[in-house]
Amino acid sequence: MKIEIWSDVMCPFCYIGKKNFEQALENLAFKDEVKIEWKSFQLDPTLDQSKTKTTAEYFREKKGFPEEQAKQMTNQVIQMGKASGIDFNFEKALITNTFTAHKLLHLAKKHHKASEMEEELFKAHFLDGKNVGDVETLVSLAVSLGIDADEAKNSLESDQFDYEINQDILEARNKGITGVPFFILNGKYGVSGAQPSEVFKNALTQTYEETVVPFKDQSQNNLSCDADGCSI
Structure with a gap:
């Protein structure tokens, strides 16, 4: 069963959604039959790749929110994060263009x-x-997962994965996806947002029972032919 997930690195709800989704999947008997494909999405492609902003600066400049309002909003997300096992630190978070980070994801x-x-x-x-x-920061992340540093650096400094990223973004647009996280379950159902684990569990179970189990039942009849002949 294939699960496609559109996400952006600077989206806190994408991180919460990832944790809740993984918790739901871990408790399902068919978890080993699930293949996850991460897709790229950019919440703000207009950001300068050579600059960073604090969360407060970004909210003030992009949304027009005063610092106190921005802090109230991030505090709400912090509480949501704790429930999912995430200790958000918005004081340290640096907002920047995430296109290069998506290159690393595709690598x-x-x-x-x-x-x-x-x-x-x-x-x-x-x-x-x-x-x-930052390329050097991203290279260090690649190395931490056993990916060669030179390969990572070359990929990040070239247009090697630009097409794939843009195709993910175009596909999202064609499917009417305007916000992330967004999950498409085996091509049949869509789940939007950082839903609780129980919602993901129910959606995954329903999708599995409707799109996978029927084909398993049919295959048990074994009435088929292949290159070695027909089975009856």
Whole structure:
């Protein structure tokens, strides 16, 4: 069963959604039959890749929120994060353009480590206050997951994964996805937002029972032909 997840590194709800989704999946008997594909999405592609802002600066400049209002909003997210096992540190978080970070995600896909890289990117941004637009920072994350430093640096400084990132973004637009996280379950159901684990568990179970189990039942009849002949 395939699960596609559109996400952006600087989205706190994407991190919460990831944790809740993983908690739900861990408790399902068919978890080993689930394949996760992380997709790129940019909440603010207009940000300068060479600069960073604090969370307060970003809210003030982009949304027009005074610092006190921004702090109230981040405090609410901090409480939500704690319930999912995340200790957000918005005081340290550096807002920047995430396109280069998405390049690292696609490189990690190539090495079958996308979920691990997504976690490292969230930690770097929300917990450690690292600049996820900085090539050297991203290379160090790649190395921490066993990816060669030179390969990572070359990928991040080239247009190697630009097409894939833009295709993910275009696909989201074509599907009417305007916010993240967004989960598509085996091509049938969509789940939007950082839903509680129980919601993910129910949605995953329903999708599995409707899109996987019927085909399993049919295959048990074994009335089929292949290159070696027909089975009756």
